[in-house]
Amino acid sequence: MVTSAPRRLSILVGVVLLLITAALSFLAWLAHAESEENLLRRQLAQVGTLLGSQATVLQVQLADIGQVAVATDGNPSAFAAFADRQLTETGQSLSLWRVDGDDMEQVALQGVPPLLPDGGADRLTELEPDGRLVMFGILPGEPRRLAYGLMPGEDNTDFVVYGEAPLAPNGRVEPAEGSPLAGLDLGLYLGEDAAPEQLLQATAPVPIEGRTETTSVPFGNSTLTIVGASQGPLTGIQSAALPWVVLGVGGLLALGGAATFEFVSRRRAEAERLAAENDRLYRQQRGIAGTLQHALLPAVPELPGLEVAARYVAGEDELQVGGDWFDVIGRGPGSCVFVVGDISGRGLPAATTMAALRFAVRAYLAEGHTIEDVLARLRGLLDIETDHQFATVLLGDLDVPAGRLRLVSAGHFPPALLADGEVMLVDCPVGTPVGVSPSVADSAVTVPVTSAATMLAFTDGAVERRGETIDTGLDRLRTAAGGVVSRPLDGMLDDLLGALVSPGNKDDTVLLGVRWG
Amino acid sequence: MTDPARAALAITHEPEGGLVLVLRGELDLAGLPGLAPALDDVFALPRQPVVLALDDLTFLDSTGVSLLIRIANHFGTVRTRGAAEPVRRVLEVLGLAGRFGLGEG
Structure with missing residues (x-):
């Protein structure tokens, strides 16, 4: 398709020149x-x-x-x-x-x-x-x-x-x-x-x-x-030969013109083909990374006593996906450990690091470690100096029957708690991201939870916009959440995405909602 | 796609001789390639206390944060000055305020 069109055009050019x-x-x-x-x-x-x-x-x-x-x-x-x-x-x-x-x-x-x-x-x-x-x-x-x-x-x-x-x-x-x-x-x-x-x-x-x-x-x-x-050409041999000279030279020029046009067209077609091929390869890579990421993100589990919903939106206009992720692990009625994280960088490396960290969290939890210990062990898996990546991770241990939520953050936003029509960003000490050696040991914070509330964890795509401080984004989140607090959980997340993620947003966004009571 | 002029890095010194790294522009994935030559010079310097002058740094994303962390790791002791609110808040929410000597805001 790409090569036959220029050939037709070249022939057309040749024919036009020949006609002239x-x-x-x-x-x-x-x-x-x-x-x-x-x-x-x-x-x-x-x-x-x-x-x-x-x-x-x-x-x-x-x-x-x-x-x-x-x-x-x-x-x-x-x-x-x-x-x-x-x-x-x-x-x-x-x-x-x-x-x-x-x-x-x-x-x-x-x-x-x-x-x-x-x-x-x-x-x-x-x-x-x-x-x-x-x-x-x-x-x-x-x-x-x-x-x-x-x-x-x-x-x-x-x-x-x-x-x-x-x-x-x-x-x-x-x-x-x-x-x-x-x-x-x-x-x-x-x-x-x-x-x-x-x-x-x-x-x-x-x-x-x-x-x-x-x-x-x-x-x-x-x-x-x-x-x-x-008896012969009266006007001289040149005059008689002129039409043939014009025909011969013109014919050669027409052929040359057509050949040149063909050459240039082919060059351009080749360049366009290469550009299309590059584009395809990029998209394919994004496709691989995106597929991997979606495959690695868990289906939202059915947990007794808890309602869980999550949304993942890939950033637009970027050929490479980010490394946002979440996971929820049930721990008995009204109890779970959840994790929300974001790997720095993009593409396949971010997606594979995300997979490694997600399964590590599950493995360490299965071994019976606390969320602080899990985070400490995650820090041993990633080093910015060798992996050129770091990860922000929020680990939460929710125990509704006990009325408490324990949180530990490695460079990640604390969650918001929606209860009694109010929205509160949990005040949580933030350690350095995973991959960056911490100056002090990670310590968890314990927050009391009421019998009926919704917890909302998120990644930076929900609050970060170029040209404004994060606080502006956090305020927007707080306001938006306040407006949809009475909505069913799924509808609430959809509304929040609509309010927080502007079209053309380049960053990945994860919203994780857990509701009880 | 990459605009070399997006970000800039200069190595200067305080009057009394302390090392100062001046970062300007937008420090993100697109701005980073332009910094590569300057970064080679930076990482060739010996470990010593460093001041990051961020007065003209207008944007910082996770890629830029990575770079700042690697600079901090290279020099050990880091102080930051002049960071505008958006940049300072990025470092704070990442739990890096202490690491970059932003303690008092």
Whole structure:
């Protein structure tokens, strides 16, 4: 129970940290993807600008040729001289046509003969004298050709410049190192969309794979559609690796965090377990001592002519019991010897010393000794210097028929006598406690008793409270006893306990009552 | 649980040289451990008449009484002075007034 709870918590901590890591990793990936997307888009825009400007260059070239034709009134050699400079690769075709009503007449040709678009040369009549580059589309063949034309923007012009440029098989071209096209997988299409048959050029197999971006730019009277994808991380290897770095480091931190939490939890659980174990051991010891003490305290005997009752209350809030005890030994009708004592110290040592003294008292009495002699012999059993304990003992010899009570005290409170509604603490000489060498021999006092009375003997728990003198406690006892003197003996002791022993009292308390008459 | 400051014991001397042990605070089970070093010094002293100065002793239980008895046994002759009423009464009801020279109260 104690160990599984921290483990569950540790796992929880680990999972929470992993979730946080996953979230951070995802965010890093998003940021990376976002910047990749932005970069690709920006690169495609640059490519678009570049290719769009090529259309402008082509338009200017054709317009120049047109100007020359107008100026020379279609001189073929002038055309040839000018057009030759424009033909940079084989397979190109550049031709000059004159418009004659609805007919087209080829005036001059440079390069390969033109294929002409579907519909033949008549298609060239669609051109307006505005100097704008017009795309006639891609012509099928080996190789396919891009067809375009222009009519110079001059008044009364009747010339048309027409060109065809060959396209690479599958449009594949290898961009030169350092070209803006390098590093990108590009597909260039004539028209509004990336139709395969409209492919002009490609730097990679089409259709372009991967995370693609598409842009389009004006191309003459048509449009150039550019589809691009980056061949590698545009933002650099660090950016692409960042999500994985975050995931890896975060994962390790999560595991470390969970492990640390587990370690700390286990340490604490162990400490708590030890504390609980110590507590249990203490209680067990108190349990042993308490059990022993209760076992050693006698059942109250039935004595002819006497009513006897006793109460023992263990002190609260202390893990160790004290060594309070009492005993009553019958001696014939209306006669008994009683003993009340208190061993200094607590726990098992006090309980075992108490047992030794209690049985010694019985043994010495059985041998026929007087209570003074019994006390003198008890003194031989205990020595504070060797046993580190002393005991207060009150021995009483009650003989109601003889009308007397003999008492001897070794450091113990004398009893109270309740008779005729009055409470009296017996005046009794007190010798040193058992275990402390006496300065003088113990002497008993003899007190006369009336035919009906109650004797009350007690231990210090009934009268001692921290912060006040014993006399205050004795007065309290006297007052309390006076209030319950007419009660049955058992009820009287219960009432007295209630009045004298405050909750939380730390000391053991014994009350012994003997009533006669 | 044990508070070393609960009880204190000091070895001093009268102007004329007599040994005086000054006990302060609460002399009970909880106060006793704090006294252990001082007690070693006390019990290392030779047997001689001693005065227990208890003016600032506020509480005494059976454990404290045990200690006082062992001190009394060690030195032989003991006089007590300054004991407040609660402390004096504890010694009296234990029959130890004579042992600690508290005869006249």
